[in-house]
Amino acid sequence: MPPHASYSSPRPSACPGLWRIVSALDGGICRIKLPGGVLLAQQAEAVASAAERFAGGVIEATNRGNLQIRGVGPDHQGLVAALLAAGLGPREAAGDDVRNLMLSPLAGLDPAMVLDVRPLGGQILDLLEGTPRFHALSAKFALQLDAGERLAMLDHPHDLWLSVLELEQQPWLAFGLAGSLGESDVLGAVPFSQGLTLVRAMLERFLDLATPTQSRMRHVLQTCTAADFIDGLGVALRQDPAVLGWRRPVRPVTWLGALPQRRGVALGVAPPLGRLTPAMLREAARVAREQGDSSLRVTPWQSLVLPNLASGGIDQAQHSLMTVGLLCHAAEPLARISACTGASGCAKALSETKADAVALAALLGPGAPASVHLTGCPRSCALAHTAPATLLARAPGHYDLYQRDPRLPGFGALRATDITLNEAGAMLDLPTEHLDD
Ligand code: SF4
Known part of the structure; x- marks a missing residue:
């Protein structure tokens, strides 16, 4: 058992976490945060088994690309140990809540992306998990890292969003505060290679300014202008018209059915109303293992993406997944x-x-x-x-x-x-x- 397996409730919050199993009318809720929404096939099977063994078998895909198990019974330690054994925990318990970084479900694969942001995404998650000061961030404090993918959530507000754009054939990272990618203003940009430095400076600036009652960026921006916030970052920003006038391209988004990749194809499926049964997760894991790359991605539309499928197998994969009740077509009312x-x-x-x-x-x-x-x-x-x-x-x-x-x-x-x-x-x-x- 990992050394922190018996660690309970690392910090107070109303939000469920891996250890902080919050009570609801139908039992406990345990939330499993997934790095960039990625869930390996064997992890999906472990979640399905844990939901049956320690809870009522209801698994929810959340609108932040995570999973949660509902109806958890009294054996919290057994549930947490099973999830940790599947590699579904943070590297230390205090870092569980702050693993809030959203990527496109097709990060690294989407044909419209400027570049693959997964390496930077991993560095940002390491920064959040590995920096004790950042463990003071609220469990709701959330970041988004975007590379212009077609399959991207543009509506969810984030405390800090970052989006790759190309200027003079070089990648830059534009950012905005307390808003959504699709709507809020760009405040500046740094060369893409400075992305991690920018994020660290942003988080430190936020914690320097936030009072005990200001847990989100929008709260801090009620007492400090965005200009003052970024003035104190200590990071050289590009703020010319090419940056400040830039808008993240908005394209129609479909997350169900065959989804194009730069190479290959992915398949999007959704559990009705965001609720997965263990049978759905197991079947998705089986298809991912036999026809894909043994991974799934959980999306902010409470759905799953099976990436890197053999293109000739899409129809068969859809058929298999529909037989367990997953929705495969956007036109279905549910x-x-x-x-x-x-x-x-x-x-x-x-x-x-x-x-x-x-x-x-x-x-x-x-x-x-x-x-x-x-x-x-x-x-x-x-x-x-x-x-x-x-x-x-x-x-x-x-x-x-x-x-x-x-x-x-x-x-x-x-x-x-x-x-x-x-x-x-x-x-x-x-x-x-x-x-x-
Ligand atoms: S939105 Fe629904 S689940 Fe959330 S607090 Fe209200 S009634 Fe409960």
Whole structure:
């Protein structure tokens, strides 16, 4: 057993961690952070077995590209030991919470990438895990490292985002604070080779400035301007119009079905509503081992990518994965719906959002928005950004319907109140402008 296997609850936080198994109505929740979302086939099998042996067999893909096991029973030490034995822990317990670096699920493989950021990603994770001072960062403090991949999450806000761009045929690393890649302003850039130096300086500057109540970058930027923040970095920044006027290219994103790679092809599949059964994980691991490179990647869309598949085997792989209940096509209604845990697992939920989502999926037609989110309370903890349509529970089976509007905070414009699932299905199937009616 690794020396820290019996270490319990390394630090206080409401967020689940590997050792910090947080109680919910359906048992404990244990979160497994994956470096760059990568899960090896044997690790997937270990998670499936651990979920059966120490919990109720429910595994969730999170919207940060991690996994969590729900319904954990009393043997926390046995569960943690099994996960550590599979290489799913940090190098020391105190570094578990801060392993929050998002990469594209096709980092290093995507045809649109400027370069392979995985080596820098590994260095940043080592920095976070190996620097005791950085263990003081909040379990929610999150970074994103992007290289212009087509398959990239552009909507999730991050405390610090970094994106590779090419200037004068050289790679540079642009950055922004407390925003999303797709929307927030570029504040400066450094040569790509200075990326790790920049990240270290950013984290130190944040911790120098943050008061005990300021756990996120957006909090610090309420009392310090972004210009003052970066002035004190001690890193030479490029801030000319070529950098400050740059915008990260935004392209349509598909994460299901055959996904092109620079060489070869990947396959995206999704468990309905983000919930994996042990059988799904085992089958994905089997296909990855037999037809791919024995690895999976967990995505921020709560789905899986099987990279480096033999191109001739995609149809057979899809068929195998569909037989265990994984979704393979974006047009499937359930692939367009997300839902939080709901009343069976969360005391705050006003409805059984997961079951309601399944019922709603049967009512949705081709006119429905690309993404609909059901949330049991206004916290909306299951989605890190605002969906085009949000259903906020008011009572069992009854919801308020919101439509995303960038001019409005929160879920957007309130379109209907206290509607049933049938009414929601009918309204969502109308072209967007009719939601006003
Ligand atoms: S969004 Fe609210 S109801 Fe749903 S899981 Fe989170 S806290 Fe519970």
